[in-house]
Amino acid sequence: MSSKTNISKYRIYYEDTDAGGIVYYANYLKFFERGRTEYIRDLGISQTNLREKEGIGFVVKTCEIDYKSSARLDDIIRVETEISKQTKVSIEMKQKIYRDNDNTLLCEGNFLIVCINKDMKPTKIPGIIS
Amino acid sequence: MSSKTNISKYRIYYEDTDAGGIVYYANYLKFFERGRTEYIRDLGISQTNLREKEGIGFVVKTCEIDYKSSARLDDIIRVETEISKQTKVSIEMKQKIYRDNDNTLLCEGNFLIVCINKDMKPTKIPGIIS
Amino acid sequence: MSSKTNISKYRIYYEDTDAGGIVYYANYLKFFERGRTEYIRDLGISQTNLREKEGIGFVVKTCEIDYKSSARLDDIIRVETEISKQTKVSIEMKQKIYRDNDNTLLCEGNFLIVCINKDMKPTKIPGIIS
Amino acid sequence: MSSKTNISKYRIYYEDTDAGGIVYYANYLKFFERGRTEYIRDLGISQTNLREKEGIGFVVKTCEIDYKSSARLDDIIRVETEISKQTKVSIEMKQKIYRDNDNTLLCEGNFLIVCINKDMKPTKIPGIIS
Numbered sequence: 001m002s003s004k005t006n007i008s009k010y011r012i013y014y015e016d017t018d019a020g021g022i023v024y025y026a027n028y029l030k031f032f033e034r035g036r037t038e039y040i041r042d043l044g045i046s047q048t049n050l051r052e053k054e055g056i057g058f059v060v061k062t063c064e065i066d067y068k069s070s071a072r073l074d075d076i077i078r079v080e081t082e083i084s085k086q087t088k089v090s091i092e093m094k095q096k097i098y099r100d101n102d103n104t105l106l107c108e109g110n111f112l113i114v115c116i117n118k119d120m121k122p123t124k125i126p127g128i129i130s
Numbered sequence: 131m132s133s134k135t136n137i138s139k140y141r142i143y144y145e146d147t148d149a150g151g152i153v154y155y156a157n158y159l160k161f162f163e164r165g166r167t168e169y170i171r172d173l174g175i176s177q178t179n180l181r182e183k184e185g186i187g188f189v190v191k192t193c194e195i196d197y198k199s200s201a202r203l204d205d206i207i208r209v210e211t212e213i214s215k216q217t218k219v220s221i222e223m224k225q226k227i228y229r230d231n232d233n234t235l236l237c238e239g240n241f242l243i244v245c246i247n248k249d250m251k252p253t254k255i256p257g258i259i260s
Numbered sequence: 261m262s263s264k265t266n267i268s269k270y271r272i273y274y275e276d277t278d279a280g281g282i283v284y285y286a287n288y289l290k291f292f293e294r295g296r297t298e299y300i301r302d303l304g305i306s307q308t309n310l311r312e313k314e315g316i317g318f319v320v321k322t323c324e325i326d327y328k329s330s331a332r333l334d335d336i337i338r339v340e341t342e343i344s345k346q347t348k349v350s351i352e353m354k355q356k357i358y359r360d361n362d363n364t365l366l367c368e369g370n371f372l373i374v375c376i377n378k379d380m381k382p383t384k385i386p387g388i389i390s
Numbered sequence: 391m392s393s394k395t396n397i398s399k400y401r402i403y404y405e406d407t408d409a410g411g412i413v414y415y416a417n418y419l420k421f422f423e424r425g426r427t428e429y430i431r432d433l434g435i436s437q438t439n440l441r442e443k444e445g446i447g448f449v450v451k452t453c454e455i456d457y458k459s460s461a462r463l464d465d466i467i468r469v470e471t472e473i474s475k476q477t478k479v480s481i482e483m484k485q486k487i488y489r490d491n492d493n494t495l496l497c498e499g500n501f502l503i504v505c506i507n508k509d510m511k512p513t514k515i516p517g518i519i520s
Contacts, residue, residue: 029156286419
């Protein structure tokens with residue numbers, strides 16, 4: 001199991017916000033997913049290749065989100081991603097999103113990711129993630 | 131505490147799907163939010179009025195999602211929403227999304243909703259929700 | 261060429277709005293696309309079937325949007341869709357979006373839709389649209 | 391009138407794609423808007439400040455999009471933005487989006503942007519953009 005932490009940063013644009021003046025609550029899941037994707041990319045894994053060549057993909061089975069504070073237009077957010085647990089077919093990822101300029105914790109998420117084959121059945125995670 | 135269940139139905143369009151051929155995982159939170167909004171609207175409450183006239187709004191504090199199966203383009207989904215617990219300043223809502231034509235359970239969500247004032251601080255839920 | 265007009269209506273939710281307090285400009289293209297989809301569905305055509313069984317799909321080649329006014333949270337909008345021109349491989353659709361309760365014109369769009377095959381090349385539109 | 395060109399680059403994530411396997415057509419308007427925002431930021435202008443302190447904002451009045459080719463998951467796209475015309479209250483921006491690794495032109499957009507005040511009426515563009 002990798003003990004590394006991936007850090008990726010994103011700007012907040014109008015597309016991310018809602019009429020409450022803050023980032024729309026579902027959009028944090030987009031940022032969490034960007035962070036997980038970059039984590040996997042940093043391991044040298046192309047999810048596009050995995051899917052097209054081996055019919056293997058990763059899906060979110062469960063998630064728990066705790067919203068602490070809100071990001072606003074023009075903020076830069078920092079997504080921190082790490083693997084907290086791994087089995088043969090699944091990965092648990094622990095993620096945090098901060099407002100980067102003042103280090104405020106905006107939300108925390110725990111995601112159970114399952115590796116699936118073409119028939120949407122759980123399958124062994126490729127050896128490269130270990 | 132209301133014991134009613136709100137049922138609302140939505141069509142899946144291209145905007146909701148991703149390159150995996152299924153509904154993008156974050157978009158179920160949009161459907162859950164539509165369901166909660168319709169639940170509150172059915173109680174005769176206008177969230178727009180609450181916000182503009184009394185400075186009161188509802189925000190999601192935590193959520194837990196369990197993804198069971200996937201919706202696809204052209205599916206009609208059914209969102210079932212009920213209140214499972216209520217305090218002076220918060221509501222717990224339990225929601226399920228089904229593919230409507232074959233009744234397949236697609237995902238379940240538990241949401242802790244907090245009533246906040248203009249300063250983003252917890253405040254008493256208007257009496258009408260009871 | 262059909263001379264019918266399809267009318268479909270949608271509620272505005274938080275997901276559709278931005279920090280300006282109005283519907284985010286790109287999201288009108290989602291509503292326009294819902295309207296075109298319902299237009300085609302009303303002709304008895306399943307786009308899912310067309311794509312999966314015949315490898316045929318419709319893509320937007322060009323669009324022109326004129327924004328007149330803005331929709332807000334809780335508004336119901338009415339999308340009116342009609343075909344303004346048709347060739348063997350393309351359809352021009354003229355669409356208008358109104359706020360339904362006061363009939364305010366919110367935006368107008370002209371879309372050139374091309375029928376494509378699996379190789380993304382223009383192909384003859386199935387006879388059923390005529 | 392500035393003759394500079396702003397170049398900004400973005401990764402394509404699952405959130406951007408649809409069941410057709412390519413970027414959803416409305417989402418290019420998000421990337422165009424990111425490019426225009428970065429153009430304005432590079433001029434030293436904070437749109438958040440303008441809105442909050444002077445009640446001034448920019449809205450899209452019209453847009454024309456020509457879709458040439460499609461971006462896919464994991465692509466990096468390059469958004470090129472320049473001002474093609476300017477009046478006292480409006481700016482015309484010409485934008486192109488390329489797949490960055492092979493320089494394929496994906497789509498072109500022309501946007502008429504109007505500067506508005508709190509009452510949503512056209513107002514003079516702050517002197518700094520000139």
